[in-house]
Amino acid sequence: MTTTDPRSLSSVASGNALELRGVTKLFGALAAISDVTFSVRPGERRAVLGSNGAGKTTLFNCITGDFLPTSGTIRLFGEDVTTFPAHERIRRGLRRTYQISLLFGGLSVADNVYIACRGVSRARFSLLRPRRSDPLTARAAELMEAVRLTEVQDTLVSELSYGQQRQLEIALALAGAPRFILFDEPAAGLSPTERRDLVAILNGLPGHIGYIIIEHDMDVALRVAESVTMMHNGRVFKEGTPAEIESDPEVQELYLGDGSHSHG
């Protein structure tokens, strides 16, 4: 199922995994994000920081196709996907996790992962029931192993701890052959131990998978990202390496002055 997409070669050659140009999203008269332009190289790991209401989740929703941007273009591996439906972007290797859990609570962990593997497989529309030797089952087992959920694979998702649900979110994003993942505050609400696990999982991802992570916790963000985009009031405010951003006086003023440390 990890068939190499012929497009991927050319697009990697052309440069960026993700490229945003002037992306703007208006809700009525209110601009949730305006004129956001930045790009992420394949395999690059980027953190997007900013206070609540800075437009980070809206940005994700535009990238995944949950919303159409009001203006601007979004290119994924060189291809203009601005008007593509969500599932078409998923097939091009884009994945995301959600801040608010959209997991199927009435299903076990294994089933959630299995459905995710189905989503990017060929036999989505099959009317025949799966056979015993379904390769997707094995793939699902691998994924659960990767996010350390093997022991609880038969537990209903609604009975999982919050931290485990977050881990499952990551497993779902890893199903199929992801090339670029959007993590929406994966560390929010986690215990210190769980945060350490999360950092280990993120750092353990294969090198060709790039991602953007939205994170309030600077500690987590700066340990898993090689570059940082700072957003404020729906605009890109600063870009740079973690060290540059950390030492930037403007950022410090904004971030500390915002009282966002109450999140930490």
Add this chain to the structure above:
Amino acid sequence: MRGFVSRNPVWSAVIVLGLAILLWLILSPWTSDMEALLGRKRLFLNALFGGITLGALYFLVASGFTLIFGLMRNVNLAHGSLYLLGGYIGFEVSERSGSWLLAFPVSFVIVAIVGMILQNQVFRRMEGEELRQTLVTIGLSVVLADLMLWWWGGQSYTIQTPDWLSGPAQVPIVVGVNRAGEATYLSYPAVRIAILLAAIVIGVLMWLVLNRSRLGMLIRAGVDDREMLAASGVRIQWVFLAVFGFGAGLAGIGGIVGGTFQSLTPGEDTRFLLASLVVVIVGGMGSIPGAALGAVIIGISEQMGLVYAPTYSVVFTFLIMVAVLAFRPQGLLGRTR
């Protein structure tokens, strides 16, 4: 408005052009070529004005439907039954009292009360369960239809037009030129003109109430965000009750109007329910101006269809609905959610 023009220059041009052609068709005397293509001008104008009057009636019925839907997300499929009930009550009142005008307040109040009972006794018990509410309205429409059939029987009733409204009125639009070289003018039943005017007045009043009063503000806020309205401490149940009563009452009035220039028979409830559905789908769900636009479009298309392609007239209505759903699923004036 200006925003629409700047955002959709092509569509604006098409709309302006269409309106201009229509105006020209109405006002200019027709040449013989045009008559060969479209038939007599009188026929065309009759279909057009008949369509607009029918649209006015559809608007009366559908605006209540869309108001209720917009605020409560309740697809009241018993709305057609309220229309027919209002018509029958109006018939009884005008027969017994001899006053056509008296029928309106009586019918409005009775049907509004029926609507409020429905809201209070049925829908309130299943708040937030849109599907179940809708299913219940289907069941109620079946029961109401049967009870009305029981009471009023299968025959058809027509409400008498009062003397002062019967007969034709002249409309200053040239239909043709007679032998003597004088222009002949279109004559048109006075009662239909009255209905059209009444619908316009009601529509404008509704618009004013919605946009200029505190109640209207509450209702609009509720259409946008019901949780917010509930959280703001407003007695939302009273707003729901008032809107439901008003919407039902409008359907009742619609029944009298329909009973006056058409007739009341079992089955009309379904017809007007369908009309309301199509009008609201075309115009935009939950939008009063949308209901007006949709009503006029559907009314005209139905009348034109009857004149120019009698065995396919339903298809026109249907195609309009399909086109709207395909290109603008939220309806012409509906908002994207």
Add this chain to the structure above:
Amino acid sequence: MVQIDRSGDPLGDILNGKPAQTRPGWLVQLPLPFWAVAFLLLIMPLIANNFWLFQVFGWSFILGMIALSLMFLAGYGGMVSLIQMSVAGLAGYMVAILGTSGMAEISLNWPWWLNIPVAIGIAALFGTIVGALAVRTEGIYTIMITLAVAAAFFYFTRQNYGIFNGYTGFNRVLPPPLFGVNWRDPVPFYYLTLGCAALSLAAVTYVARSPFGLALQGVRDGPRRMAALGFNVTAHRIAAYTFASVIAAVGGILLVWQNSQISPGTVGIPVVIDILVIAVVGGVKRPIGPFIGAVIYVLLRTFSPDVLTAFGLSTERFKTLIGLGFVLIVFFSPDGVLGLWERWQARRHKRRDPLGDGGTP
């Protein structure tokens, strides 16, 4: 492995799709009552008279199939479609138009092996197109749109004489005398409808747990999540309409054969609503629900006139009875009589066995 009982959970079906890997075949754990009912239905012609076979059971099976197609969309897809009766009616009309009927000027006299598949195909295409329109909006709009299209279809068949022969419709539409059997005789007709109903029931049950069926239920419960997993939400919904329409179409053809005629009244709004009533009263969570609803409906319809007359009421009041029954069911048991039954079972179980071993299926 920990066995978790998810039988009551609608999403449990998604899980139950997987045990196909651990449990062999699809003859899985059919309970004893199932076999009892199946046996009873098979030997029914020995017990029941022709009226019961043809009028009560035959009609129940047909209505059950059409309601089943609604159940599939509503229960698994979360889309309450009122177009199913129109799809069935169109298939019936097509058999009359393409095949043989009393209207020799219109009917094309195609052989049965051609006109039946084409009729089903056209009806499925119609259902798919309506579905494609309906899924452009969400949730409660589906009812409005499908009801509007159903009404338009009814008025069109009544208005149009060139194809649908207007008010009169078609008469003398008969099943082909295959294998020398007159399929409209009560016993053959009983087995024909029983066979079709059983097949469609089995098909729906099977498909519900196939990847497509599972994804459809996922789409019902979390469309956004399913899209984020790579599922084309719209395509799954439209495909569900196609699948449901095929079942409805077969039901529609059987219905024409039973009545030997079809006219606009067959696809009128009251009938459209009756199908909804049947599905909801039976229960839209399980494929068997619509058939239970259909049996109740047909029994009421057949025998309520006697009861009503006994109470000094006109037989017309049958509709009030149905309508009130429907309202009560929606009020008190959203899962239909099947839901009532399950709740009653659960209560009885609890009372008999206070410690409860989790309930054996």
